[in-house]
Amino acid sequence: MIAVNIGKTFLNAYNEKYKSNYDAKGFFVEKYFPLFFDEEKYMQWITNSPFVQGIKKGIPPSATERKQKLSVLIEKVANSAADASIAIGFPSLDMTATTSGQLTNLELPLNEKDVYLSWIGSGLGVGIQGGLSILFDTPLLLLDIFDGWGIYRDYLNRTSQLRGNQINTWNGQWIAHRYDPRLYDQQDPTAQFTGISSTKDGGLEISTQSWTAIMLGICRTFPDSQLTGYVYNLGQTNTTIGFIPFRLPQIKRPIDLYEKYFGTSQKAEAEQLFGTAFGFTKACQMGSIGIHAMEPKGLRDFIEKGKTPVYNEQDEERKLNFHTYQIWLLAMLNNEQLWESAQQFATSLNQYALSSEKGKKDKSNQVKAVLSSISQKQFLDNLTIIVEDNTIQTNYEEMARLIHMMPKDNVPYFLTLIRFHFAIISK
Known part of the structure; x- marks a missing residue:
């Protein structure tokens, strides 16, 4: 349900930036659906949703079928109770399902708008190594993530070997790249993009980025801030770590000190060593992500x-x-x-x-x-x-x-x- 709030924050920022007046359904139908689902390769796979039901492996739905799936979703949103198949991050209504957590007998004030906002918010999750994703409620950051959606769609359309359904993984790679002045060129945004790797079967995929590379990129853009992120995973079973404060000045401190004492010749290599002592999940158990989480492995x-x-x-x-x-x-x-x-x-x-x-x-x-x-x-x-x-x-x-x-x-x-x-x- 957190995705609803993220979607709302983003949509308000989008309308303000582009002088538009989209409501949640309008943005989903006119912007989100064409990018994410109205191509042979999807950008996102939502289990049990109308967009994936009935799809046979290796046979993508036709343009007509995709439009029909959109119609089915719209009808379900209008006439069915919100569950995980049509509202992202919501529980299954089946009490025995592995995603049936967060059930309540309270009548929550949900409406159609919230369901569409949950889709929009879910597309803004930032994937990190370990299968987790982070949702940030920061308008400028969300707009920068959105800027990468079209680039990912372009990669999928012109690279036949690249597998789809990796939007959160892409978001992590994109933000790390977008916020690295050594790599990002506004005139040619993907000139030095290195986030694509080979798979064992000879295909291509977006490789998962480390949390440190992503957060160091965010630190460069929001150096004096503390951001709170919602850390989660949606899959066969849902995992919720919760709201974690990211203390950006602390995360950035060792990088600034390294440059001061040892220069910049190996700064990029040094950045890859910080934050490697233990996994991100264990770092979250500290209650916040700061200088402790930046400990290098082996010390x-x-x-x-x-x-x-x-x-x-x-x-x-x-x-x-x-x-x-x-x-x-x-x-x-x-x-x-x-x-x-x-x-x-x-x-x-x-x-x-x-x-x-x-x-x-x-x-x-x-x-x-x-x-x-x-x-x-x-x-x-x-x-x-x-x-x-x-x-x-x-x-x-x-x-x-x-x-x-x-x-x-x-x-x-x-x-x-x-x-x-x-x-x-x-x-």
Whole structure:
């Protein structure tokens, strides 16, 4: 039923932008149906709807049959109770069906307009990896998604191998492309579009885009906003994750920091590494999507187990991972002054380790103990041993004070950042 509200938001924005006066049924019949269903390849497949009933595999309906199916839908909308076959996102009226959730004995104030709005709203879902889609109630974003509908239709009409019924997947690819200034050219919108891939049977399909690529694109256009998205899946069974806040400034923060500290030469590659530590569904379980969800894959052991990483200047892939780890840690700390503090302390530790008498590793082992610390107490206990043994003036006391005053949640991230700096400096 959320699709009804999304459809309403879009239609109001559309009428305002194009100085039109469409009602929901008028827009559906004159704009939506011709694009989505009045061609041999559909853009959308709605199970049990009149548009798919009676279709045999490999035999698309003729133009006459398609018009008849539209007439059947219009008649059902006018005379039947709204269910999943004619109103998108609504439950099945069959109590035993796998899509029969959200049933109620309340008389909801639904009308024909709402049913058509549900179709319009459903076509604006943004598909992401994992089979989920997101509905955003943001007029400008919805209008930009709409701009991609005609392009997808053109792809389907002129590319015989491209399979249809992927409108939500297309929307995700389109928004990621549309909002990437490195790829999008207003004069030739699809010049550098790379969202089509081969299938095992030799055909083509729209590949599913990652949520990070989509959200980073949205961040570029709405950098200071927080958007709320409705996360769901409609299929053989319906899945509802619910309303999730997307904290765009937080999502964008590690990308801005990466560019500031490491430039733009590998920025595109770095963007693909953020947000890979766990799936989108698990990220939603945090209650909102922000900096935590941007964690890169492979970092958790360094945080929780105190492992010291190995740095290799010649290994470009490892170097890129290294940089993304450092930047995410800094973004989590939300204090750029800690970057320099970590560097200075790592330098002091390295100098202390190198001051061991020839053949002895006592000081190196003391440094390893400090670096392997994963808690405030561990760190301070291990650092005390070095302070008592060290005769050189250092920043140890300052560092001890900083760790002692730091919020406990931040300590593991800061200690990990020190380890990464030490790995580079000790090389």
